[in-house]
Amino acid sequence: MPTASLLAYQPHDHDRCVVRAMQRAQSLCDAKGARLTPMRKRVLELIWQSHQALGAYDLIAALLQEGSKAAPPTVYRALEFLQETGLIHRIASLNAYIGCSVHKGPHMSCLMICKQCRNVQEKAHPELEQLLLQPAVLGKFLPEQSVVEITGLCPACQKAPIDCPTKD
Template sequence: MSARALPYRPHNHDTCVTQALTDARTICQDRNARLTPTRERVLELIWQSHKPLGAYDVLAQLSDDGHNAAPPTVYRALDFLQQNGLVHRIASLNAFIGCTHAGEHHTGMFLICQGCGNVLELTAPSVSGAIKAATEAESFALDDITLEIAGLCPRCQSERGEEGKTGAPGNE
């Protein structure tokens, strides 16, 4: 599918949402999987920012939309989206983020900004290759790889640097 803009760089975010929904419709059609209006709306909510959303955040937004959804409905929708490679679960945050490589088998690697909360899905074939080689060397049957890397995005680094220059509290 198509490449997406980086979450911490200015971009037309509506394009991210539109492309994610287009990709989802194509993938579900190709797989003969049913992308119901609720599943599509959940995916749209997940893509409305680059910050991961928990199931209850999604439920609250659905309720605000006037949907009479219960937690099992949201969990089933998220499960469907995850099974079809349209979202990833960020375990450390117990939340979900849209997949920027929808429809492709890939290693889930995520840069999680501890400042703004944005998440960037990272592509690093050499990292996943090294992990696969290490697991094979241990005769370990690898099922899935998910890496979550916490730190600061360039924008938050810059903002912290500016705060430090002005003598902001906590930056002594």
């Protein structure tokens, strides 16, 4: 039985991921009094259609294919909203976006990014949070945001360097 933390790397019923993510998004927005508009919802669904990081222009292309008129500002606004609401993460080292799979408020997590298939696994990490925010580490620096990203090869791509099963 696959552990939850490795789900991105395992064959699984991905529809359930999407359903769960969308349910959570709706209840989070309800709780915050934020509006999960059709555009925002659709962008989030597209992001959740895989565990791979998608670029803003990937999303734009997907929306255009669906017949939606989606210029860059529209998509970037949706992405901004979803980030602020804690529903997605921006991956700085890829200029791409991934659904947030940690179901709690602001958190410091570590993103493991497969350089080959772009699969991203998020790992919540309380110890990391403790360690990084220690005064001993930061000195008098006042932290606000953190980016922790590890790039490498996911288990699948280590075995099958050319044709990672979780790709596309």
